[in-house]
Structures are given as C-alpha cells and as structure tokens.
Amino acid sequence: MTSVRFGSGAIRSLRGAFEFPAGRPILVSSAEVLRLHGDSLRAAVASPGAAEIVIDDREEAKNLDTLRRILDAALSAGARRDDYFVAFGGGVVTDVAGFAASILLRGIRWYAIPTTLLGMADAAIGGKTAVDHPAGKNLLGSFHLPSGVLVDPDFLATLSARQFRSGLVEVYKAVLVGDPAAAKTLSGRLREVSESRGVEDALRAAIRVKEEIVARDPRDAGERRHLNFGHTLGHALEAQGGFRRLTHGEAVGFGMSAALLLSARFAGFPKDEAERLSRELAELAGRDLAAGIDPEDPVLWSALSHDKKFTSRGPVAVLLEAPGAPVLREVPAEAWKDALLRVLSPIAL
C-alpha cells in the first residue's frame, strides 16, 4: 500500500515521512522543477550518493525514449534492487519515473513528490504508470504503487494559472465521482477557486476518493474505471492536438463536459444540472481552446476507438447517474460526437 503524507511544508520532513529502503535514492525530475524547488528537495533527501536524472517533462516527451533515458542513467549509476526512485515533478515525471521503477531490475520501490495540482490529485496516487505511444496516450505502462506519496500544497504557489486550472479539473473529477458533498461545495466555484487557489480541502477530498477506489480495485478491473470519467474523449482530444495544444486537464475538462451531457442522455443525470456543470467545465478548460478543436477530424475518432477501455466488444464510457454515482454505459460513436459538438458551441447549451 501507498502511504500518503499531506501538509503545507511536508517536504521538510521527507526523511521521517516514510520507511525508505536501505539503498540510495535516485532522483527523477525536470530542469524547471529543480530550478524552482530543487534546493528544498535536496535538503530534504539529504542522502549522499544520490543520482539525479533530469528529464523533459512535456507531454510530448512522455514516451519510450524518455523512459529509456531514465533506465540507462539509473543503470549507469549502478542501480541496485534496494535503491529507489524519488519522482519529483508533475504528472509526466511521476508517470514515467514510476514506469521506469516498475521495470528496472524487475521493479524497485519509488516515492512520488508531485509538484503540480494534477499530480497531487491524480497522477501520483494509485500506481498507474505510463508513457504515450504514437497510437495513443498511456498505451504502455504498468501498475506499480509508489511506496509513499508526499503532497505539499506549498508547491502549488509556483504553478501557472493554466497548470492550476488543469489540475483543478482532476480535483473536480474525483469529487464528482466519489464525494458528492465535496462536489457540491466546489460546483459553481471553479473559477473562484482557480483564482484564489484555495483548493486544500477539495484536494484532500479528491485524494481520499482516489485512495479508496484504488484500494478496492488496484488493477483497474472494475470500479477504478470510474476515475476515467471524462478521460475517454479527453485522451482522444489530447491525441488530436498532438499532446501539445491542450494540457491533460484541459482535454479532460472538455471530456467531462461532454460526459456530463451524455450522462443526462444515457444515465439519468438531472438535465439542467448536467448542462450547468458541463458549461462550467468547458469554461474552466477554456472557451478559446475549444475553437481549435475540429469535431470532424478522423484522428479524433480513431484515437477514441484506441482507448484502453474499449474491448473488442465495443466502446464503454463512464457516466454519472448523479454526483457520486458513476456507471459504465455503452455509448455509440455518434452520441460522443453530438455531445462534443454541443460542448464546442456555447449557443446550443
């Protein structure tokens, strides 16, 4: 199981937060994160002989080449089975470093210290590791739980507004799927929270939802799929934009916006509320970005059909009967397209 430490300034008590293995830490991070927070991390790790592996943390670098760079560097540094990775950064860093930890020497332990809201709410929790492939997002990876996750909201101060908004989408997703009270508190206030950054309570709730679901279904065989709410179309939108035009959170924001409309149509989610939340999410994701999405693009619908949740029997989507009540439903491709068209044309809402 993963141990999660949460708190402002938690980074300073890293050594005491978890029981680390006997070997050496191998730090994996990006140049930008190290520039901003490297000193506080190095002081906290305080371990001699630690290797530092710096990777490109842009989504387009989340691929087998970056994975290989980590593995090569770790083996060059003489990595052993009781060494461990400390992944320090956003979702790309934790996804790729966790994947590398899972296959280096057939699996060494790893610890995640997310520095983005997306990483804190989602990517660093739950042990889903991955890289992207030209055929689609997160198509290669493993389940490899971090031994510890340290969430220090102080790191959020250095995020750009866009990064913060993107992470807020995943916070909202988690509570919408698993904590209706927290969802109610957040609904209608997304813009306000993204400006004030007063996200700590909602973030705690989101982490709790994710931890509980992962504990019940670590291998994504059933209930855990609920956390993919908004991700089926979200991943396809990311792929369509070459993983550059939209952040993961923005793409998922549009995906959730569409999934809410589909929830009203196929799962009995109250229609007015679905439309209100759908609009709020599309606005959080960014109306201006919506203009860049071509709903007729075959790349989009091909990417959708590559989604890992699609079995050979057909497309399955996570929808909501109500906040806190996710269900799996088969949704025809045309219905996805209708929903996306409505998300992209504000007048129709």
Added chain:
Amino acid sequence: MTSVRFGSGAIRSLRGAFEFPAGRPILVSSAEVLRLHGDSLRAAVASPGAAEIVIDDREEAKNLDTLRRILDAALSAGARRDDYFVAFGGGVVTDVAGFAASILLRGIRWYAIPTTLLGMADAAIGGKTAVDHPAGKNLLGSFHLPSGVLVDPDFLATLSARQFRSGLVEVYKAVLVGDPAAAKTLSGRLREVSESRGVEDALRAAIRVKEEIVARDPRDAGERRHLNFGHTLGHALEAQGGFRRLTHGEAVGFGMSAALLLSARFAGFPKDEAERLSRELAELAGRDLAAGIDPEDPVLWSALSHDKKFTSRGPVAVLLEAPGAPVLREVPAEAWKDALLRVLSPIAL
C-alpha cells in the same frame, strides 16, 4: 496462477488447453521457429485475425529495441485489453514477449509455448520476463505470469545438440535445487541423456520444482532466488562473451560448476560429490568453450557485481548444502575467481 499442460502432441489441443480471453491472439515467434513448427501452431491457434510478430530470437537481440518492435506491431494491429500474446519459441521469445505483454495497455494476458528445452524447463515458467541491457543481462523486465504454458516435448526433436545440452543444464539445476531423487537419477548421466534425448521424466520433475517454488515466492523475494543457482557467475560469463560466445545454458553450466565448488567450501556440500558434479557440468557445458573464457577479464567481475541479487550490502550467492538443500551465502569476489579458475583448469580438479 499459470496453468501448465504437458504432453507429447499437446500442441494439437491448444484451444481446449486453456480458457483464452475474448479477444484475438497475437503470435510472437521467430522466423526459424515458424519455419519449423509454424504450421502446427497456426492450425492449433485456428483463430481469424491473429497478428503474427516475427522477432530475432538471438540473445543479442533480447533488448529494448526488440521489445519496442513487438509493442509497435501490436499497437499497429489495434491491440486491445482482451487480446493476448502467444509466445512461441525459445527463452528469448518468451522473455521478451512476456515483458511486452506486461506493459502493453498496462498488461494483457499471455501464453507460452516453449520450443526449446531451456524454455520448457525454465524460461517459460514463472512469469519472470526481461530484456538485457548493455550494463547486464535481464536488468529490465517484470513479473507477469503467463496464463498458460503448453509444453510439448515433440518440439525437442528439432533442437541442435548444443541447444539441447544448454537446456539440460537448466533441467539439472532445477532438480539439483528442489528434487534430490530426480537429481540422483540424472547425476552421472548428463552426457547420455543429451545424446538419447530421453529427458521427459527429468523435465517433468524440473517443471514441478519450478512451479512449486514460484507459487510460494512469485516475486523473487526469498526462496525463488534458489533457482538462480549457477546464474550469478553464469550471467557474468554470458555478458563477458557479449551474449554470443556462450549460450545461456552453457554459461549457467560453468556457473553451476563453480557454485558447486563454492558449495563445498562455504556450505558443507560433500566435497567429492561437488567435484564430480562440477566436472560433469563443465564437460556438459563444453571444455572447448572454457578455453575462450579469460578469468582475469575485468568485464567479467564488473558484470558479476551488477547482478540483481547484489544489494548495496554486498554479493550474495545461492549455494547448496546438499542436493535439494539450497542456502544463501555471502561469497567474496576472490572466492568466485578461485572457483572459476578451478573449473577452467581440469587438471586442478
């Protein structure tokens, strides 16, 4: 758990041997194996739409590039979560295909149909998947149990004498570690068996030993390390020869030969028997090949220190107190070298 089917002609009832998932089989094999046995496999799989991925099955191709080729081909063929790999070939094919299965879409099911004695006795059983790295053998990989292993000894007929002898080393290793009665039956008869190919009983015993140990320790956290008897030095010898000069079985044969001498020195294995078995193994591995091994080569000892079983505390070796009684002992590097020197100089024995 893995289901193992064993029997002459078993390939013909492949479809009924296991409960396959709903998706499509993705066949992974080599050109040579398909040339020899492709028709019987294709007839047995008898499933439309199966993709075939042909890889180079030489040890020097057991690397990240070959892994990537499998992943690219499977994703190009539109692989889904309920598709499954059928790995058909020797240890390289099952190691790499199993690894690919473990990280494709975060893990799909796979089935192994080993065609070599090495694969039947060892590589295909137990879910240790891997590729090699310039820093050492099997340094990247995962634990991913095949859902089924079909062992059809009919395939052994097409092995070269060298391939057969190499596999026999692993058969002998398994019974030496876990089935003293079967080890006694085989001791002194290795040359005879390698000529007659009458290995079926010993192979069954070896598979049983491996299955039982793997069931008790699937993740190689304790007892399973016993199966690495002979492999610490074996892997280093393979690396020294660039994975070309010696087959895996030959290298492990020399490694076991040395480990038996170390067992007499550090673990109380009866000295005369240790020397007799050590000599028999070195002869099975090939006295002529021994001449190509330079015991002074720093590459060899550097590779030894990269062994995955070495923790940051130091080298640990699997030794035997007696047949069927493996133990872990710290063995200094000089003792390894002494033992290897004795293996390589027949006069000293």
